[in-house]
Amino acid sequence: MKQVLELADLGVAPLWAPPRALRRTVTGVTTSDMENPSTYLSPGEIVLTGLVWWQPDHRGAARAFVSALRAAGAVALIAGEGVHGAIPDELFDACRDHELPLFSVPQSTTFRAVLDRIYVWLWADIRESGAPALPSIVRDELLTGITSAAPVGAVLRTAVERLELPELALVSPAGRVIASSAPYTADGQQGTQAPVTPGQESPFDGWWLRTARAVGSRRWPVLNELAALFATRLTQHRERLTARGAAAGELLAGLGTKGAPAGSGAVHACGLPGDVALTPVVVRTPGAPASWAVDAANELLEACAVDFAVCPGGAAEAVGFVAAPPDRLAPLLSGQLPALQRLVDDVTIAVGVGPGARPSDLAPAVHGARFLADAAGRRPGAGPRVRTGAALTRLSTLLEGVPAPVSHAYRMRTIGPVISYDTAKGTELLLTLATFLENGASWTRTAAALHLHVNTVHYRIERAEALTGRRVSDPDDQSDLCTALILHQQSHG
Numbered sequence: 001m002k003q004v005l006e007l008a009d010l011g012v013a014p015l016w017a018p019p020r021a022l023r024r025t026v027t028g029v030t031t032s033d034m035e036n037p038s039t040y041l042s043p044g045e046i047v048l049t050g051l052v053w054w055q056p057d058h059r060g061a062a063r064a065f066v067s068a069l070r071a072a073g074a075v076a077l078i079a080g081e082g083v084h085g086a087i088p089d090e091l092f093d094a095c096r097d098h099e100l101p102l103f104s105v106p107q108s109t110t111f112r113a114v115l116d117r118i119y120v121w122l123w124a125d126i127r128e129s130g131a132p133a134l135p136s137i138v139r140d141e142l143l144t145g146i147t148s149a150a151p152v153g154a155v156l157r158t159a160v161e162r163l164e165l166p167e168l169a170l171v172s173p174a175g176r177v178i179a180s181s182a183p184y185t186a187d188g189q190q191g192t193q194a195p196v197t198p199g200q201e202s203p204f205d206g207w208w209l210r211t212a213r214a215v216g217s218r219r220w221p222v223l224n225e226l227a228a229l230f231a232t233r234l235t236q237h238r239e240r241l242t243a244r245g246a247a248a249g250e251l252l253a254g255l256g257t258k259g260a261p262a263g264s265g266a267v268h269a270c271g272l273p274g275d276v277a278l279t280p281v282v283v284r285t286p287g288a289p290a291s292w293a294v295d296a297a298n299e300l301l302e303a304c305a306v307d308f309a310v311c312p313g314g315a316a317e318a319v320g321f322v323a324a325p326p327d328r329l330a331p332l333l334s335g336q337l338p339a340l341q342r343l344v345d346d347v348t349i350a351v352g353v354g355p356g357a358r359p360s361d362l363a364p365a366v367h368g369a370r371f372l373a374d375a376a377g378r379r380p381g382a383g384p385r386v387r388t389g390a391a392l393t394r395l396s397t398l399l400e401g402v403p404a405p406v407s408h409a410y411r412m413r414t415i416g417p418v419i420s421y422d423t424a425k426g427t428e429l430l431l432t433l434a435t436f437l438e439n440g441a442s443w444t445r446t447a448a449a450l451h452l453h454v455n456t457v458h459y460r461i462e463r464a465e466a467l468t469g470r471r472v473s474d475p476d477d478q479s480d481l482c483t484a485l486i487l488h489q490q491s492h493g
Contacts, residue, residue: 001017001021001022001023001024001025001026001046001075001076001101002022002023003026003121004017004022004046004076004078004101004103004118005017005022007103007114007117010105010109010113010114010117011105011106011108011109012078012103012104012105012109012114013103013104014101014102014103015087015092015095015102015103015104016092016095016096016101016102017076017101017102017103018099018101021076021099021100021101022101024044024075024076025044025075026044026045026046026075026076026118026121026122027042027043027044027045027122027217027220027224028042028044028045028046028122028194028195028220028224029045029046029047029048029115029118029119029122029195030045030046030047030048030195031047031048031049031050031111031115031200031203032047032048032049032203033049033050033051033052033053033203033343033344034053034203034343034344034345035053035061035064035065035345036064036065036068037068037069037072038068038069038071038072039072040193041069041072041073041074042072042073042192042193042220043072043073043074043217044073044074044075045072045073045074045075046074046075046076046077046078046118047069047074047076047077047078048078048079048080048105048111048114048115049065049077049078049079049080050079050080050082050083050111050289051079051080051083051084051087051088051091052083052203052288052289052344052346052347053065053344053345053346054084054088054090054091054346055346056088058346059090061090062088062090062091062093062094063090063093063094063097065091065094066091066094066095066097066098066100067094067098069098069100070098070099070100074100075100075101076100076101076102076103077091077095077100077101077102077103078102078103078104078105078114079091079102079103079104079105080104080105080107080111081104081105081106081107082107082289083289087102087104110201111200111201112201115197116197119197119228122224134163134222134225134226134229138159138162138163139225139229141158141162142155142158142159142162142226142229143229145158146229146230146232146233147232151179152170152178152179152230152233153179153180153181156168156169156170156179156180156181157181157182159181159226160181160182163222163226165211165215165219165222165223165226166191166211166212166213166215167180167181167182167211167212168180168181168209168210168211168212169181169209169210169212170196170207170208170209170210170230171193171207171208171210172204172206172207172208172299172302172303173200173203173204173205173206173208173299173343174204174299174303174336174339174340174342174343175339176299176302176303176339178207182212190212190213190214191210191211191212191213191214192210192211192214192215192219192220192223193208193209193210193211194208194209194220194223194224194226194227195207195208195209195227196208196209196227196228196230196231196234197227197228197231197234201291201295202288202289202291202292202295202296203292203295203343203344204292204295204296204298204299204340204343205291205295205299206234207230207234208227209223209226209227209230211223240271241298241310243271244270244271244308244309244310245294245309245310245311245312246311247266247269247270247271247309248270248309248310248311248319248320248321249311249312250266250269251266251267251269251270251309251321251359251362252311252313252319252366254266255362255363255366266359267321267359270309270321271307271309272307272308272309272321272323273307273323274359276323277325277356277357277358278321278322278323278356278357278358278359278362278365279321279322279323279324279325279326279329279353279354279355279356279357279365280319280320280321280322280353280354280357280362280365280366280368280369281297281301281308281319281320281321281322281329281333281351281352281353281354281369282313282317282318282319282320282351282352282354282366282369282370282372282373283296283297283300283310283317283318283320283349283350283351283373284316284317284349284350284351284352284373284376284377285316285344285347285349286316286347286348286350286377287316287346287347288316288344288347290312290315290316292316292347293312293313293316293317293318294310294311294312294318296318296340296349297310297318297319297320298310299340300333300336300337300340300351301320301322303332303336303339304324304329304332304333304336305332306322306323306324306329306332307322307323307324308320308321308322308323309321313370317370317373319366319369321362325356326353326354326355326356326388326389326390327390329353330353330386330388330390333351333353333386334386337349337351337385337386348377348385349385350373350374350376350377350379350385350387351373351376351385351386351387352368352369352370352371352372352373352374352375352376352386352387352388353369353372353386353387353388353389354366354367354368354369354372354389355368355389368389371401372387372388372389372401373387374400374401374403375387375397375398375400375401376400378400378401378404378490379400387400387401395482395483395486396486396490399483399486399487399490400490402487404491407487407490407491408491410483410484410487411484411487411488411491414468414470414480414481414483414484415430415433415468415481415484415485415488417467417468418430418433418464418467418468419488421463421467427460428460429460429463429464429467430464430485430488431450432446432450432452432457432460432461432464433460433461433464433472433481433485434485435449435450436457436461436472437472437478437481437482437485441472441473441478443457443458468481
């Protein structure tokens with residue numbers, strides 16, 4: 001651990017690091033922004049976190065996080081200042097109480113720079129210590145397969161045979177199996193896993209090499225070095241996504257621009273077929289760092305096994321163009337989104353799926369996907385936040401996309417006086433008005449539903465009419481009131 005002090009040139013500063021704690025041995029390093037990452041850790045690891053999981057009003061979260069790290073055998077915590085600025089006092093106190101060394105990383109230093117430096121030290125230690133690492137003949141054989149066009153599954157099978165390891169799989173942070181040496185069913189709690197370098201830029205980025213069952217600590221160096229060999233494939237994969245994303249960014253920028261390329265050529269540059277309709281997908285990760293939305297969209301669409309290209313669309317937003325119809329794509333996205341959402345505790349991922357469109361008609365389709373992402377982000381409840389155009393069959397669904405300030409202003413101008421009256425007098429005019437409209441403006445059914453006399457219902461509705469300036473017998477006024485009541489219900493979840 002004492003070597004971490006040598007990261008001062010990267011701006012890594014010790015906040016709590018007594019000499020006795022710096023004598024611990026480091027076996028690995030990983031990044032995490034989960035509230036409890038213990039199931040993904042191995043003893044002896046340094047943990048890097050961007051503190052996205054921490055919020056000032058979540059008392060006890062830092063202490064629970066540090067406790068989980070120590071229980072998993074972590075030897076130090078390196079926290080980034082990019083999200084909250086200075087490291088919270090609560091985290092400092094928790095690390096001191098649990099005797100977990102704490103370091104800070106300035107916003108100007110990427111986690112990848114820190115990860116790469118630590119990995120260099122780890123690899124040197126493996127070779128100098130004589131610990132069981134990859135025999136050179138096996139390493140060369142595996143590296144030849146990785147750098148050639150050999151299927152990754154075949155390379156993993158070779159590793160299992162040559163190194164006498166359990167069955168292996170390359171998996172994404174969300175648990176998606178990218179390739180495996182055999183049919184693979186193990187989860188992260190059963191197996192041992194090692195990160196494929198270079199490190200993660202977000203919770204959705206990167207690959208892990210995972211065993212089907214746990215291996216002993218003497219095999220960790222073998223697993224770590226084997227994982228490092230796949231860095232070439234990961235880099236190539238990222239380069240393909242980046243190239244497609246750049247072309248998608250040009251396509252997005254040109255939509256609606258006179259003379260901009262919107263034909264099959266621009267679509268082909270994205271790696272997509274130019275003779276099919278494309279479905280725009282908008283992914284939002286509000287409040288998260290800029291790269292998260294793109295990484296989340298890439299992982300989500302890769303899990304759906306479709307052809308796509310993703311680019312940044314704005315602050316915490318990614319826009320994807322997908323060569324699949326929306327009616328096929330939507331259930332796939334809804335099925336895969338929970339696995340991504342579990343990776344982040346304090347960021348709500350919202351997805352909008354626009355209508356399929358030819359390249360020349362993509363501009364309105366993207367606009368529609370953005371509106372649906374707005375609606376998904378405001379959707380109450382804990383279910384998957386995926387919205388599609390097929391869901392826009394009811395007024396309540398359409399109103400989910402109304403911006404919160406607009407919704408509030410409309411409610412206050414329509415039923416606001418009724419809400420204020422109820423609050424001041426302790427009455428139930430709003431409840432009576434909502435029940436009356438839900439029952440088709442029937443006086444008797446409303447009275448039965450509320451267990452009131454019909455005359456009482458008449459009085460309450462007349463009072464609500466006087467406060468709102470609207471008549472329940474007028475179709476337009478009734479529509480206004482119904483809209484305001486739906487918005488009110490949505491605003492209260």
